[in-house]
Amino acid sequence: MSRKTINVKSNSGTYEVVIGSGIFDEEIGRMAQKSKHDSLFLVIDENVHTLHGDRIIAALKKHTTDLHLIRVPQGESSKSISFWEKTVGFLLNNGVRRNTPVFVAGGGVTGDLGGFAAATALRGVPLYHIPTTLLAMVDSSIGGKTGINHEMGKNLIGAFYQPECVIADVEFLKTLPSAEWINGLSEILKYAAIRDKTIFNDAEIFFDENPAAIDNLKLTDLISKCVLIKADIVQQDEFEGGVRAFLNFGHTFAHALERACGYEKVSHGEAVFLGMLAAVKLSNLTGSRLSDNHLQKFCSLYHYRVSKEELSYEELIHNMAADKKKTDRFIRFVLLNEWQHPVLKTVKDKTLVREALTVVLNEL
Template sequence: MIRSVPVDLGERAYDVLIGPGLVDEAGARLRPFVRRDRVAVVSDETVWSLHGARLTAALKRAGLEAHPIVLPPGEQTKSFAGLEGLCDALLALELDRGDLIVAFGGGVIGDLAGFAAAVYKRGADFVQIPTTLLAQVDSSVGGKTAIDTPRGKNLVGAFHQPRLVLADLDVLGTLPDREMRAGYAEVLKYGLLGDATFFAWLQAEGGAVLAREPAALARAVERSVEMKAEIVIDDEREAGRRALLNFGHTFGHALEAETGYGEALLHGEAVGLGSAMAFRYSAAAGFCGVEDARRAVAAVAAAGLPSRLSDLGGHRFAADALLRHMAQDKKAEGGRLTFILARSPGDAFVARDVDPAEMRAFLISEGAV
């Protein structure tokens, strides 16, 4: 069964299709958006080796020629150098603005290819075919595209909505368990920030989602996408409510920066740990009950995600360094620290003037030095 979640943004509206077998249907699904019988497909070496032949065959059945641009995997590809290389490859294909760019991979590929599409000849259409749980429930939906810089994650980018998102649940069968857990952190985030009923369901059924049981996985992806779509429709450019989607991210991005955006700490793992820290800070600041914070942290830990700094293999974090990264966060304004905090699981809010001294003391209580 294919589920469809609309992202109603007027003339830029699109659908997120969720279900099995969508890669095999990609040619027919993409056909309405193609002006010439060719598409550029941006992927990484891992995804292309696993699923590239299926996508190429699906496009061929619809009379479309795939022009693959296959990049190295990993967060390091999402950089100025990676953007330059991708744009050069697109120019070498002599694409015009009427041609379609397909992002076929996880969040790195989606962010990079989406940003390239946003700036290529001042804007080209693109389609997201996300191949990780994290990308299916989060980064492929909503039009945020970006690259990283040495000063922080996703600090250079653009809002550029896709024409279509195809979330094929079958491709998650090849996803390593660690990547599956990292994606689940984003699923759990939705329950923690705005749906107590969904959070309770995840407490009961999270194991089934992580085990990739079809019905549980489909519900988790669909509900996550529904929540993101609702928020994006209300606040496309993050002027207000959309900031809630960054729950756990201000902590998480700082931790990622300090660990080098590599294998030491995956983005989803950072979000899980950041979510736990946000609840503990909320409890320490009196916004949230201690028992509610305990429930939230327990849900993170039960998924096999890091929930404390000590879970990161002895890596030492300097509180002042983490604060510097937090001050560079996109939500920060006028030198004030902005965090997404919580009153309870399912009830998050934006705190726009967190005291840096209080945050520093909290980070030291968490194990930073």
């Protein structure tokens, strides 16, 4: 059994992110022993419930006779005001108390939604993340961002709310469809671009035909490397007043694209990958001279369900202008001075943004 533990410091205390294979039952036991509770809640993605529900429920039932479970329909549309209301209502109607642990098992959608429900029910109940997608393990379960979407844009309603613990058992990943591996790969490549170029080499394991066959030790090492970077950044800047913004590399383009596709035809990871390609182009258009495009070799792994004819420059630029990272009437991007050296730049010249978007549209 391989296991790595990374401590993340926050204003509200330090929490552990435990990564490894076959660690789940033992870690649940450790967590349950630490907390005083009568009942437990489980907010779980419906596919994860089908595939891994028995194992997760059995582990939790060892520590309570009163387990309450709510299934979250898969897909971004669950990050909605109505489903958040339903989830909080479920917690309250079933007697959640200030010390009742809420376990949230699934990908970033369930994590963001369940995390926000835990943050808001009774002004905050103990939250335990059980990420089950690669994206959730390397990114969304760490750092305390929780939230839901609004018709004005993605993640516009939410709270910074830190978990008590994150348990990332790579065994859960074995049932991921191949597109979901590639989805998570984008955030891994993001860490490579903004902090550690060696990750580009590590990520070549995804060229293997079947990602589910990737060695657990290699997977644990790579996920841990990413978690360490995220932990380091969010510890310096918990509420995104400074360096944390660098984690949004590629995301201004990505959110605009996701919104243009109604959050359905493009996954978050696909949008982030395209967004990073655009950000590299925009970096070069605004004065950087990036040697080699390290992202280029990963293009062949991505297969898009949206075509360029379905998108317009005007709509994408309009969506970017509505992005919450905008500070004034100009759009602010995370760009690269060089690989591993991100920088925040306000780009006033829309023709440059349009030119960078051409890279995205030409990939589709």
